[in-house]
Amino acid sequence: MTVQQPNTYRSGPDERGHFGIFGGRYVAETLMPLILDLEKAYEDAKADPSFQAEIDSLNKHYTGRPSPLYFAERLTEELGGAKVYFKRDELNHTGSHKINNCLGQILLAKRMGKTRIIAETGAGQHGVATATVCARFGLPCVVYMGKTDVERQKPNVFRMKLLGAEIVPVTAGAGTLKDAMNEALRDWVTNVDWTYYLIGTAAGPHPYPEMVRNLQSVIGNETRAQLMEAEGRLPDALVAAVGGGSNAIGLFHPFLDDPSVKIYGVEAGGKGLEGDEHCASLNAGKPGVLHGNRTYLLQDDDGQILEGHSISAGLDYPGIGPEHSWLKETGRVNYVPATDDEALEAFQLLTRVEGIIPALEPAHALAHVVKLAPQMDKDQIIVMNLCGRGDKDVFAVGNMLGFDL
């Protein structure tokens, strides 16, 4: 399926929140008035220079932005092809790109007069970032997290508790990110008047996909300026992992209208795309409606949503942000899978040759860089978003590699 090429890839969404046929606002009536309020509040905030100024200041002094753009010299040598750069968003305060989004949204929640924050989390990175900004701004925080994820991401559970958040383990379904999001929506619909739902990825009902993308675009904007300074030109390829897709859209969006830049989103291929144990919604799913938006979903022929599988809790979601669905259909971005095993190998490779322990999510992106770089010329440039650090994963990886921790 290929749709007509637009003049620009950066103008979406339309006023109803659509990227092509994707996106929109598919929520229960109880939430509709609030979502319309949210859209209005976000439009007002965007038009208010003090809103962006406050984000910029927090990004600089609280998060530590700009994050470095790092030339991975030894990895480049090892792979023997294109020069590999990492956008080091794993060095942010809280250890991932998630803080970029949380700071913007909590400022918006305060502008709207909301007094309670809820969030869903998979790997716990978004939960930690949300609990962090709630501590910083003095708001109570409830985080919904699948029971399976609570068990495989224990360090993050403890961090959230230390930060004062209440963690609600969700036992429905497979106990992963999808189920956490259902439960967060149920909380929101019940406490809608005073509660702000701080969605962690570029998905959900409009305006969330647009808002999260805009807040994460700091990644791509910095990358553009930093690479211009380092190399005097644009990259030849961008690579990022996609779960819901917020770190990826943040890196990609500022480059979408530069046709010389090839763009790769890397999905969780789990145990391989031939069975059901993966989370490659763009490569193996089809369009549907879930969690407030139309997008590619893993589902059966009767429209029942399937439980995905990934070694990485942050990618373990059967959907994807709607803008990615549109970028797939327009052909602008190539979406490719990386398996659990490939990610695990990439995780160890980066640790060994660069002294950087990545999270399992960007390890998927790295698995694609490992395939891509050797096929490219030595004067070409790849930028990969190293969107999270691996501290949270060392116990789980240790178990998989047979270490007795």
Add this chain to the structure above:
Amino acid sequence: MAESRIDRRFAACREAGRPAFVTFITAGDPDLETSEAILTALPGAGADVIELGMPFSDPMAEGVPIQRSSQRALAAGQTMDKTLSMVRRFREKDDETPIVLMGYYNPVYVRDPKKFVVEAKQAGVDGLIIVDIPPEADDELCIPALEAGLNFIRLATPTTDDKRLPAVLANTSGFVYYVSITGITGTAAPDAEKVAVAVNRIKGHTALPVAVGFGVKTGDQAREIGRNADGVVIGSVLVEAVRESLDEAGLATEKTVSAVTECVREIAEGARMAKTG
């Protein structure tokens, strides 16, 4: 739009001086055969209108009872084809009791909304309630449903203010479903006084009957709510009656159908007294 079974049934109840009693069950819960037996028995037990849930893997607006009910139905192999067949067979026996299919958009979307509304009409369905498709997306499903001759029943909620109400009511037909609480099904009990105010507010905007649901569990509540409302909806309490009747392996027993019908009878009695005492 021509007068529908739903219109006729609400008019008949009004004439009889009582609110319509609307009952929700999930199609295929706990299995197709038992669910069909429950469906067949509902009108005799006092159901004036039947909401038949189309089970969905991710029912975001439901509390635990209906979530579990959906899961039981899906685990027993329920599909949209089977749900439509249930309605078709029901219609062979009962040409009067309205059936409203209730659920979420995705199973309808993947089937193709335009095809689905024709199939539903042919099976004998009278109306649709789709929780997660707001009036802003009426062109996708609501308009095709109306064109196919189905009523499209919209939910109005405590957060639907006077400014928004006309948009919610614009393409609504059959009846308006007032959600009595801000929350999910089968949790908090509604405050009858607040509900009465809301029902009267909605009636200021529409001549359609207003039915009230979410959180109604007892005959006394049905009587209270039914004083002002044109209909009272129960659901969670019925699917819980199903669950409590199951054996240790989660299978239906000889008590399953009667557990539901007894519950319907008891609460229907309360609803019937609403306008008299």
